[in-house]
Amino acid sequence: xxLNKISSTNKNYPRVxxxxxxxxxxxxxxxxxxxxxxxxxxxxxxxxPARAAHFNDTYSGIRVLEGDNSAAVTGSKSEKLRSGEExxxxxxxxxxxxxxxNMSLVTTELRDEIQRTQPLVVSIAAGIRTGDISRWLTxxxxxxxxxxxxxxxISNQEEVTRSIPIVRxxxxxxxxxxxxxxxxxxxxxxTDAQKVLAEEIIGAIAKxxxxxxxxxxxxxxxxxxxxxxxxxxxxxxxxxxxxxxLGIPRDIAxxxxxxxxxxxxxxxxxxxxxxxxxxxxxxxxxxxxxxxAALKQMEKGNFSQVVSDAVKAADRRSxxxxxxxxxx
Numbered sequence: 184x185x186l187n188k189i190s191s192t193n194k195n196y197p198r199v200x201x202x203x204x205x206x207x208x209x210x211x212x213x214x215x216x217x218x219x220x221x222x223x224x225x226x227x228x229x230x231x232p233a234r235a236a237h238f239n240d241t242y243s244g245i246r247v248l249e250g251d252n253s254a255a256v257t258g259s260k261s262e263k264l265r266s267g268e269e270x271x272x273x274x275x276x277x278x279x280x281x282x283x284x285n286m287s288l289v290t291t292e293l294r295d296e297i298q299r300t301q302p303l304v305v306s307i308a309a310g311i312r313t314g315d316i317s318r319w320l321t322x323x324x325x326x327x328x329x330x331x332x333x334x335x336x337i338s339n340q341e342e343v344t345r346s347i348p349i350v351r352x353x354x355x356x357x358x359x360x361x362x363x364x365x366x367x368x369x370x371x372x373x374t375d376a377q378k379v380l381a382e383e384i385i386g387a388i389a390k391x392x393x394x395x396x397x398x399x400x401x402x403x404x405x406x407x408x409x410x411x412x413x414x415x416x417x418x419x420x421x422x423x424x425x426x427x428x429l430g431i432p433r434d435i436a437x438x439x440x441x442x443x444x445x446x447x448x449x450x451x452x453x454x455x456x457x458x459x460x461x462x463x464x465x466x467x468x469x470x471x472x473x474x475x476a477a478l479k480q481m482e483k484g485n486f487s488q489v490v491s492d493a494v495k496a497a498d499r500r501s502x503x504x505x506x507x508x509x510x511x
Contacts, residue, residue: 196224197380200255200274200302202289204229204238207307208280210359214387216242217361226274228255246271252289256296276380278305279316283508286311290319297347303377304349305384309405310504313349313370313398320347348372350381353404356412358388364411365392366404402505406497414493419444 199215201208204227216222222244229235230250238247248254254261258271277297281289286308290297297304297320306316321344350373354365365385369378378394385392395401419440426436454463468474481487 196221197275198224198226198258198272199276199278199384201225201227201278201280202252202255202293203280203282204231204234205280205282206356206359207354208278209238210354210361210363210388211278211280211307211384212238212242212245214358214361215384216245218387220387224272226255226258226271228252252293253296256293256300256302273300274302276305276384277302278307278384280307283308283310283504286316286508287319290316294320294322298344301345301347303373303380304347305352305381306349307352307354309353309409310501310508311351312505312509313351313368315505315509316349316351317347317370321345346370346372348374348377350377351398351401352381352385353401353409354385354389355408361388361390363389363391364408365389366395366401366408367392368395368398368401399502402498402501405501406494409501410494410497414490415444 199220201212208227212225212227215225222242223246225242226246226248227238228248228251229238232249235247235249238245246255248261251261253259256274256277258273260270277293279286279289286306304316304320306313349370351368352365353367354363357363358365365388367381367385369381373381382392395404422443423433423436423440426440427433431439451460451463464478468478
C-alpha cells in the first residue's frame with residue numbers, strides 16, 4: 184500500500200514516534216521512508232547507544248533520541264542530546280515496539296505525556312492486550328500540562344485521565360523485507376481517520392493485513408502468521424535434508440527448496456481468489472504419481488493433525504503470555 188491516503192487527506196504528514204528501535208521498528212520506519220514518508224516527521228527513541236548511532240548513520244534526517252521517550256512523544260528538547268537540538272511537533276502516532284516484558288514499565292513512565300498529547304497508540308508488542316495498555320496509560324492522577332491548571336482539577340482523577348485510542352498489531356518477520364502479514368485490532372476510541380493512519384503505517388511493511396473485531400483473535404494471528412515463518416523454515420529444512428540424503432549437493436538442494444516455496448507462494452497469491460489451496464494441491468497430485476505417494480506418507484504420520492496441533496499450541500501460549508505480562 185502507498186501512503187496516498189495520508190497525503191491526500193491531510194495537508195501535513197503526521198509525526199510518528201517509535202518507542203524502541205529493534206528490528207521490527209526499523210522495518211516499519213524503513214518501509215515508511217521507502218514509501219516517501221518525510222524523514223523529518225519521524226522520531227525514534229532507543230536506550231542503546233549503538234542502535235541510536237545506527238539510526239543516525241542509516242536514516243539521515245529522522246530525529247534520533249538515546250532513550251528519551253518523553254521527548255519523542257512530546258516533541259520537546261532532549262536532555263540527552265546536543266545542546267543545539269530544536270523542539271519538534273508533538274507525536275500524533277506513538278508506536279510501542281518494545282519487548283513485551285518491558286511494556287508495563289515503558290507505558291507507565293509515559294502515562295502523563297500520552298494523556299496530555301492524546302496520540303494514536305500502536306502496539307506491536309506480542310501478547311500485550313489493549314486493556315492492559317489502557318490501564319497502564321490511565322491509572323493514577325496525571326500531572327497538569329500547565330502549571331496554571333488548578334489543583335482542584337488535578338485532584339479529580341476522572342477529569343484528567345482519558346481513554347487512549349489503541350491499535351494492537353501482530354506483524355511477522357517477513358516485514359523486515361516488506362513482505363509481511365499482519366492482523367490489527369482497534370479499541371472503540373480509534374476513529375476512522377486513525378484507522379487509516381494505522382493502515383498506512385502497517386501497510387508500509389505488510390503485503391496483507393486484516394482488521395479483527397475480536398481482540399482474542401490476535402492470538403490466533405500470532406499462531407498463524409506471527410509464528411508461521413518458523414513452520415515454513417522447518418519444512419524447508421526437512422525437505423533440504425531429505426534431498427541431501429538422496430544425493431543432491433546441499434547448495435543445490437537449498438536453492439531448489441527455497442525456490443519451490445517462493446514459486447508455490449506466488450502461485451497461491453495469484454490463484455486463491457478463484458481457487459482454494461486444496462484445489463491447487465489436487466492439481467499437482469496426479470493419481471498414483473510421485474506427489475500422491477509423498478502425501479500419503481505424510482498422512483500416515485498424521486501430518487495435518489501435527490500442523491493443526493502446532494498452530495493451536497502457539498495460540499494457547501500467546502494467551503498464556505498475555506495473562507502473564509498483563510499482571511505486571
